[in-house]
Amino acid sequence: MSSTTTDAFEHRFHQAAQRHERAWVFISVVMIAVLFIAAVYLVVHDYGVVAKTAHIYADPNTPATLADFQGSGVKQTGPNSYNVYEMGRIWSWTPGTGTPLTLPAGAHVTFYVTSGDVLHGFEIQGTSINLTAIPGVVGHVSYTFDKPGTYYIICNEYCGAGHQAMIGKIVITGRAQA
Ligand SMILES: [Cu+2]
Structure with a gap:
């Protein structure tokens, strides 16, 4: 060349x-x-809220005595708003899959989450809800489910041998009649 x-x-x-x-x-x-x-x-x-909005503190040894955590888990607080109370313990959520939380689509829902023993991770699949359930602290987060269907609560913080069995269930029905 x-x-x-x-x-x-x-x-x-x-x-x-x-x-x-x-x-x-x-x-x-x-x-x-x-x-x-x-x-x-x-x-x-607010993806991945880690109980930063906690404003309720409870005796870590007796969180289950909080009255709100004694009932069915769902409390209507207004025409279209609800509070939900979930307690994590090894190795289940209360309420669990046996008593699904039933809520209408479009409602303003505030979840209050605590733990009766160790750290648990409160995650609702298919949503941005992800709180750490801390003994002695009640974390809360608000959410509106737009689509009816079944949503599962899981534990995303390893908490021992039965960790994978910590499942809860939310059934979102059609929109409430105005
Ligand atoms: Cu766990």
Whole structure:
């Protein structure tokens, strides 16, 4: 090859390399932007609330004596608003799957969650609800279920041999008649 052919080849090679570099710089910038937007979105939408809104403190040895945790778990507080009380203990949620929590779609629901023994993770699958159930602390989070259906509560904080059996059930019915 003469030196001019080599130069022409190198010139084309460098042009192609530059195109690739520009493309990958562009892809990297887009990825950083997407991750940044996703992080802001999740913070704004309170994903992964870890009992930061706790405002009720109970004797860690006797949380079950709190009156609200004695009933069926659901208390209507307004025309379209409900409170739900869930207690975690090794290894079940109360109320559990045997007594599903029944709520209408579109209702404003506030979950109050505590633990009777060790740390548990209160997660409702298919939603952004994720609270740590802490003995002696009642955490709360509000949520509105838009779609009717069955939702399961799981424990996402390993709590011992029967951890995977900690399941609760929420049945969301059609919207309440106005
Ligand atoms: Cu667990």
